[in-house]
Amino acid sequence: MGIVHLDGVEKEYELGENIVRALRGTDLEIESGEFVAIMGPSGSGKSTLMNMVGALDKPTSGTVTVDEQDIAELSRSELAVLRSKKVGFVFQTFNLIPTMTALENVALPMLFRGVPKSERHERAAQLLERVELGDRIDHRPKELSGGQRQRVSISRALANDPDIILADEPTGNLDTETGDRIMSLLTELNSDGKTIVMVTHDPHDAEYADRIINIQDGVIVDSDEEDMT
16 A cells, blocks of 8 residues: 555535535555646645645545555544654745744744754754755745745755655746746655655646646546656
């Protein structure tokens, strides 16, 4: 079984008097170390699928297994532990805390896991050095460019050394050159063994992936292997 496995997953939401079927019997397996891109039009179920992969939501029916754990059987606190250990999140809007420095933002996930201050600050500094922001550790988000903020976000996603990185439109607010730099960084992390699952509208970004999953109306319509040689 892969690091992520979905079997017959249905997800329904109540919207007023209506029932929205966001996922309709979805089957998916993601192997450890894969780089997967999820594509589809707005309202296709991309975000819901990512929420399942990241253990952010539970299915209405079917099973979602992350690192061999059925997320439907986990309590809220157990899900939080699973996410903090196994999954790092990168968002289009960065989601950095504006009053914190780059160092403090990156160190935050380690604070929640009880890592001592000196240790988490040392690791945060190392992660920022890796993304070429060692000279920006004391800068707050408003003092950084969009590309720099996204690199801080990626460093934060790596704070607890997760196996899976979920990237939701990671280049959506960036220019092409900066976006390519972010995609190259994600590719480097994948080469280091991280499993990358990325939602994107951009076919150019999707070309970096090993596999493209196309979803429409809550159904995976095809899954294409990319020739990365």
